[in-house]
Amino acid sequence: GQQVQQSPASLVLQEGENAELQCNFSTSLNSMQWFYQRPGGSLVSLFYNPSGTKQSGRLTSTTVIKERRSSLHISSSQTTDSGTYLCAVASSSFSKLVFGQGTSLSVVP
Amino acid sequence: GGIITQTPKFLIGQEGQKLTLKCQQNFNHDTMYWYRQDSGKGLRLIYYSITENDLQKGDLSEGYDASREKKSSFSLTVTSAQKNEMAVFLCASSAGFYAEQFFGPGTRLTVL
Numbered sequence: 001g002q003q004v005q006q007s008p009a010s011l012v013l014q015e016g017e018n019a020e021l022q023c024n025f026s027t028s029l030n031s032m033q034w035f036y037q038r039p040g041g042s043l044v045s046l047f048y049n050p051s052g053t054k055q056s057g058r059l060t061s062t063t064v065i066k067e068r069r070s071s072l073h074i075s076s077s078q079t080t081d082s083g084t085y086l087c088a089v090a091s092s093s094f095s096k097l098v099f100g101q102g103t104s105l106s107v108v109p
Numbered sequence: 110g111g112i113i114t115q116t117p118k119f120l121i122g123q124e125g126q127k128l129t130l131k132c133q134q135n136f137n138h139d140t141m142y143w144y145r146q147d148s149g150k151g152l153r154l155i156y157y158s159i160t161e162n163d164l165q166k167g168d169l170s171e172g173y174d175a176s177r178e179k180k181s182s183f184s185l186t187v188t189s190a191q192k193n194e195m196a197v198f199l200c201a202s203s204a205g206f207y208a209e210q211f212f213g214p215g216t217r218l219t220v221l
Contacts, residue, residue, distance in 0.1 A: 030207040031207040031208070031209070033209060033210065035212075041214075041215075042212050042213060042214045042215050043152075043199065043201075043212040044212075045209060045210065045211055045212070048208075048209035086151075086152075088210075090207050096157070096167060096168075097142075097154070097210060099151045099152045101151055102151070
């Protein structure tokens with residue numbers, strides 16, 4: 001099965017709404033990252049968060065190792081948040097960073 | 110902080126041509142990576158280099174060569190460009206293999 005699974009695959013929000021993006025992984029991890037990508041753009045690192053909770057502005061990442069999941073919470077969404085959010089996990093089993101398929105977020109006015 | 114630069118931004122070549130993509134980082138990171146991202150799809154690892162003078166194959170290394178000329182630079186060569194290789198090639202670097210990865214702006218490859 002897929003080693004890193006993200007949900008939902010796509011999401012449409014009204015500006016101001018909150019969102020919770022999920023990333024589930026099938027193995028123990030050495031690293032976990034969340035990235036943001038605009039169409040045609042490169043990957044911007046949002047969080048490097050192998051465990052616990054980190055916050056940056058309106059974004060919060062929480063990784064629960066025992067439950068093999070990480071979440072990205074976006075509060076008070078803005079149209080500029082639109083794009084694709086990718087999670088990536090590395091473990092000694094993978095020997096590389098494995099990316100999820102991404103969540104495509106669209107925030108409408 | 111630091112920055113990763115990739116050249117060229119757009120690369121157009123003929124089928125069968127040998128093409129080289131370049132990546133430079135000033136983070137002073139040990140580890141560098143080349144990924145390929147096909148339109149609407151995820152990233153696949155082509156090559157990586159844990160330290161200067163090291164070279165490791167990723168999942169998609171066939172048809173590619175890589176060279177770590179010095180700590181700050183990592184090149185990727187498409188040995189014989191094919192139309193099905195049209196994609197965005199992303200370079201990344203990190204302080205160590207499991208450390209946070211930072212990405213460059215990408216090189217978009219078109220094969221005629």
